[in-house]
Structure formats: structure tokens, C-alpha cells
Amino acid sequence: xxxxxxxxxDLALASVLILANGMIxxxxxxxxxxxxxxxTTRMLVQLSLIGFVLKFIxxxxxxxxxxxxxxxxxxxxxxxxxxxxxxxLKGWWSYGIGTTTMFFISIxxxxxAVAFVISPDPWFAPRYxxxxxxxxxxxxxxxxxxxxxxxxxxxxxxxxxxxxxxxxGHKRFEAIEQPVRQALKTGMMPIxxxxxxxxxxxxxxxxxxxxxxxxxxxxxxxxxxxIMFLIGGATASGTLLAVLGSAWRLSDERGRLRLDxxx
Amino acid sequence: xxxxxxxxxxxxxxxxxxxHKGDLxxxxxxxxxxxxxxxxxxxxxxxxxxxITLDKGSGARMAPHNWRRKVRxxxxxxxxxxxxxxxxxxxxxxAKKSANxxxxxxxxxxxxxxxxxxxxxxxxxxxxxxxxxxxxxLLDEPTSALDExxxxxxxxxxxxxQKDGVILVVVTHSTAQAERxxxxxxxxxxxxxxxxxx
Numbered sequence: 423x424x425x426x427x428x429x430x431x432d433l434a435l436a437s438v439l440i441l442a443n444g445m446i447x448x449x450x451x452x453x454x455x456x457x458x459x460x461x462t463t464r465m466l467v468q469l470s471l472i473g474f475v476l477k478f479i480x481x482x483x484x485x486x487x488x489x490x491x492x493x494x495x496x497x498x499x500x501x502x503x504x505x506x507x508x509x510x511l512k513g514w515w516s517y518g519i520g521t522t523t524m525f526f527i528s529i530x531x532x533x534x535a536v537a538f539v540i541s542p543d544p545w546f547a548p549r550y551x552x553x554x555x556x557x558x559x560x561x562x563x564x565x566x567x568x569x570x571x572x573x574x575x576x577x578x579x580x581x582x583x584x585x586x587x588x589x590x591g592h593k594r595f596e597a598i599e600q601p602v603r604q605a606l607k608t609g610m611m612p613i614x615x616x617x618x619x620x621x622x623x624x625x626x627x628x629x630x631x632x633x634x635x636x637x638x639x640x641x642x643x644x645x646x647x648x649i650m651f652l653i654g655g656a657t658a659s660g661t662l663l664a665v666l667g668s669a670w671r672l673s674d675e676r677g678r679l680r681l682d683x684x685x
Numbered sequence: 686x687x688x689x690x691x692x693x694x695x696x697x698x699x700x701x702x703x704x705h706k707g708d709l710x711x712x713x714x715x716x717x718x719x720x721x722x723x724x725x726x727x728x729x730x731x732x733x734x735x736x737i738t739l740d741k742g743s744g745a746r747m748a749p750h751n752w753r754r755k756v757r758x759x760x761x762x763x764x765x766x767x768x769x770x771x772x773x774x775x776x777x778x779x780a781k782k783s784a785n786x787x788x789x790x791x792x793x794x795x796x797x798x799x800x801x802x803x804x805x806x807x808x809x810x811x812x813x814x815x816x817x818x819x820x821x822x823l824l825d826e827p828t829s830a831l832d833e834x835x836x837x838x839x840x841x842x843x844x845x846x847q848k849d850g851v852i853l854v855v856v857t858h859s860t861a862q863a864e865r866x867x868x869x870x871x872x873x874x875x876x877x878x879x880x881x882x883x
Contacts, residue, residue: 586764589728590813591754600766676729677749 425635476552485546492529492555499524499559503664506567509574510685511671516570519667523566527660528558531652539648557628557649558656561613565657566664569609573665576601577672577681584679594677595669602669609661613654620650687727687756687821687852692735694722697873699735702880704821704869706850709843711863713856714873720856721761723873724823727854728758739820757819761826761856763810765798770809773798776816783812787838803830808839821852828862840865 440462447454479487500521510516532555536542542550577584580601587597595602620626621643625633629646633639674680686706691699697719704710712720726733729744729752737744737756744752767773771794774780781791787808793801801809807830814822827843828836843866847853857863863870872879 580766582760582762583764583766585730586760586810587766589730589753589758589760591750591757591817593750676732677753678730678732 476548479548479552482548485544488546488548488551491548491552492532495552495555495559496525496528497521499528499563502563503566503570507571507574509578511668512683512685515668515671515683519570519664519671520566523660523664523667524559524562527562527656527663528555531558531656535648535652553628554649554652558652561653562656562660564612565609565661568612569605569661569665570668572608573601573605573668574672574684576604577679578684581679581681588677588679594673597677598669598673598679602665605665605669606661609665610658613650613657617650617654620646626650686738686740688736688738689727690736692723692726692733692737694719694726694731694733696876697723698877700871700878700880702869702871704852704854706852707847708868709847709853709855709866710869710871711855711857711867712871712873713858713863716858718873719876720873721825723871724758724825724854724856727821728753728756728823730758754817755819756821756823757814757817758823759811759814759825759827761829763806765806765810768797770794770796770798770801773809773813774816780812780816783815783842784809786842787812788835804832804835807831808835811839811842815846819851821854822846824853824855826856826858828857828859836862 440458443458444455446452447458475491479491482488500517500523503520503524504510504516507516511519532551535554536545536547536551540550540554577598584597584601616624616626626646626649628649629639629642632642632645672680672683687704689703690701692701693699700723702710712723714720722731725731726735727737729737729749739752739755744756765773771777774794777794781794784793785791789805789808789812793805793809798806807827811824811827814824824843828839831839840862843853843855847868855866857866867883869880869882872881
């Protein structure tokens with residue numbers, strides 16, 4: 423690959439741009455400085471570490487290294503789903519629903535791409551599996567978080583109308599169909615919009631990375647199209663599973679609305 | 686017959702009573718004493734232990750939506766989920782007739798819900814609660830948002846339903862209204878309940 427290697431000084435120079443975020447927060451009294459500092463530090467540490475971890479895993483011959491890191495990524499993504507919600511389900515439910523959904527959807531989507539589309543040799547080739555999984559996880563995580571946040575806020579806001587329907591004899595999922603539909607729509611819209619914009623308004627990250635690393639733009643585009651399909655499918659099915667699971671938990675077998683199961 | 690046995694509602698001593706066709710139980714007590722919770726528990730909208738039966742059919746053994754079609758709860762706060770009023774009704778002709786008896790024009794059914802006054806919402810949600818002819822009506826302060834004339838029409842309708850054999854449980858803060866309507870009273874005071882026939 424033919425690309426321009428970046429020095430740490432180059433990164434330090436670019437980091438000046440993030441100061442603009444801090445200044446906007448201070449100027450408008452948004453109170454985001456602390457979060458910005460923590461999240462920027464997290465990003466720096468996490469990305470630096472993953473660089474070394476990937477370098478190590480890429481030279482291993484056992485699939486267990488790839489599987490191990492994949493499971494850690496899924497577990498962290500599940501925790502992140504719960505962390506992003508302003509109101510969570512009590513106990514382990516938010517984390518459980520997030521992680522279970524992430525596990526089944528991201529693993530099955532990545533395996534599908536690896537087994538039937540890319541077919542690398544060996545099958546677990548971390549150079550393909552881990553970046554694919556990472557991109558699927560990142561986007562599915564956003565869809566699921568948005569979907570669950572919408573579901574919970576809508577159920578809380580529309581409690582009176584939902585309970586009016588329940589009292590009139592509407593069945594469990596009939597009474598909460600509007601919040602569920604709204605949540606699914608909100609979770610799926612970003613990826614649908616991203617598809618419309620990609621290639622015209624935006625050049626997606628993976629494709630840009632490949633092109634900058636010297637890959638043929640046409641080949642890079644093919645990979646990006648594959649990624650968009652994977653992300654689209656994973657986000658839709660992940661959001662569906664997480665929203666229906668949470669809707670099921672926030673109602674009960676007697677058809678009642680169970681907002682008492684929220685923190 | 687609606688039979689309530691040892692119903693345990695949060696903050697209240699166990700409640701038991703029987704009501705027959707045409708009985709009208711007025712529930713009285715200070716705000717926050719548990720009147721609405723009692724009605725919600727009978728409609729199976731909240732978890733509560735105890736046994737509730739209607740004509741010997743147990744509420745717990747009946748599919749919940751079927752129970753609530755027979756034992757209908759009407760909250761003091763009316764809920765709407767569609768844009769237009771008419772979209773909330775399945776028996777439109779009958780609903781318009783009932784609305785007319787409560788002093789409401791039929792054209793309201795073509796209006797957006799957002800244009801309704803609180804009194805119109807309360808009366809229309811009452812009309813909606815009559816759909817499917819429930820055997821028991823649990824009314825939580827059904828005249829709280831109504832002026833005197835509208836409240837009088839509402840009471841008239843409630844008495845007509847009672848005459849038709851509907852069992853009614855009505856929460857009210859008005860002593861005069863309780864006097865006019867009740868065949869039985871349930872008074873809640875400091876978590877204790879007293880059931881009396883009048």
C-alpha cells in the first residue's frame with residue numbers, strides 16, 4: 423500500500439480543531455466541556471490501543487484471538503446502548519437487550535459477509551472480520567440507541583392515550599403500536615438518509631480510508647456498497663429486535679403498560 | 686353481579702363488596718387517598734391481589750382485553766391517539782346520538798382532537814367508553830371539567846345507564862352529586878374503607 427504516514431505531531435496539530443467544540447460549549451454555556459474532555463480522551467486511548475491490538479492480532483494464526491476481540495467489542499457495544507439512554511429499564515434489562523441484540527445481529531451479519539461475499543482465507547482473517555464487525559456494531563448501536571430512546575420517551579409522553587386504549591380493550595401491542603412504529607422509524611432513518619447522501623454529499627469513512635491507502639477507487643466503492651448493505655440490514659433488524667424486546671418488557675401479559683419497570 | 690373480594694390496592698386496607706345490575710357505587714375520599722387506584726385495579730390496569738368476578742367469571746382467568754371490554758375504566762384525564770375525533774370511534778352513529786344527549790354537536794366528530802375544549806374531551810371520551818356496551822363502568826370524576834348544564838346532562842345519562850342495568854362505580858368529590866346518584870357508597874379515610882348501601 424502506498425500512503426502518507428502521519429506523525430504524532432500531525433495529530434497534535436489536528437487536535438486544535440476539537441478546541442473549537444470546547445469554546446462553543448463555554449461560549450453558549452452548554453456544559454459539555456467535561457463530557458468533551460472525557461470522550462476525547464476515551465477516543466484517543468481507545469483508538470491508540472486498538473491500533474496495537476489489531477497489529478498483534480493480525481499476525482496470529484489462531485481464530486480465538488479474532489473471536490475474543492469480537493466478543494469484547496459486542497459486550498462494550500451492549501453497554502454503550504444502555505449508557506446512551508436517558509431512561510433505562512431497571513436491572514440488567516437495558517444492558518441485556520442491547521448486548522443480546524448486538525451479539526446476534528452483528529455476528530450473523532459479519533459472518534454472512536465473510537462466508538458468502540468476501541470469503542477470505544483463512545475464514546477468520548482479522549483484517550476483514552474485525553473492521554467489518556466494528557462498522558456494523560457502530561452503526562447498529564446508533565440505530566438501536568435512537569430507537570430505544572424514542573420508544574421510552576414516547577411511551578412516557580403518550581401514557582394517557584396508551585392507557586385509554588388499553589382500558590377500551592385494545593390488545594397489548596395494538597395499544598403501543600404508535601410508539602413502536604415511531605421508534606423503528608427513528609432508528610432506521612439515519613442509515614436510510616446516509617445511503618442517499620453517500621457518494622454525493624459524503625465519501626464514507628471506509629472508502630476514504632482505502633483510497634487514501636492507495637486502493638483502486640472502484641474497488642473501494644464496491645467495499646463501501648457492501649458495507650452500506652450490511653449496515654442497513656443490521657440496523658433495521660437490530661432496531662426491530664431491541665424495540666420489540668423493550669416494548670414487551672414495558673408491557674405485561676395482562677396487557678398493562680409497565681412504566682414502573684423503568685429507572 | 687360484580688364481586689370484589691379482598692382487593693389489595695396500594696395504601697388501602699383489603700376491599701370487598703358486591704354490586705348488582707343497576708347499582709351505582711360512589712367512591713369518596715380526599716385527593717390521593719387511592720380512589721383512582723381502586724378503579725384501575727378493578728379494570729386490571731395495575732397489578733393487585735384479590736379476586737374480582739363479573740357474573741361469576743373471574744377477571745384473572747379472562748383474556749385482559751375481554752375483561753376491559755366488559756369492565757370499562759374511564760380516566761379523569763382523557764386520552765387520544767388519532768388526529769380526528771371520529772377516528773376514535775367504531776360505532777359512529779350510536780356515538781353521535783349519545784354525544785347529542787350530552788349536548789355535543791355531531792360536527793365535532795369531524796374536528797381535530799386538538800380543537801376540543803377540556804369539557805368536550807371529557808364528554809366525548811365518556812361516549813367512547815360506552816362503545817361495545819360494557820356491563821360495568823368505572824368513572825373517575827366524570828364531571829370534573831364540565832359546567833353545571835353539561836354536568837346535569839352527564840348525570841342524566843349516567844342514571845339512564847343505571848336504569849338499563851349497567852353497574853357503575855363513580856369517583857366524585859361532590860357531596861351533592863353523590864347524594865343524587867349513589868345506591869351505595871365507599872368512603873376512604875386514612876387507608877380504611879367503609880362500604881355502605883343507601
